[in-house]
Amino acid sequence: MAIEVRIPTILRTYTDGQKAVEGSGATIDELFADLESRxxxxxxxLVDGGELRRFVNVYLNDEDVRFLDGIGTELTDGDNVTILPAVAGGSAAYTGSAGRH
Structure with missing residues (x-):
């Protein structure tokens, strides 16, 4: 079973700079174990205490796995998994360089 996993820039040091890698597994958890082996x-x-880390988002074919079965989400051959770091920040008071609201 081949699953394409898209890797964010911040984690590419683990994949020798590759933007995408192949992995296998029947679930997201098994996929992550397979990725760890290589x-x-x-x-x-990605995982802490058997759950996705708070600031990591994982998508299976564009669907957030947190709304499926988390790391227990089942995979099938040809699926695409995207790993994205959560992004936060900004301020309501920010006016930008032009001074606009």
């Missing part, structure tokens, strides 16, 4: 250290950045 890209040591990556799983620790």
């Amino acid at each position: 890209h040591a250290g990556i799983r620790e950045r």
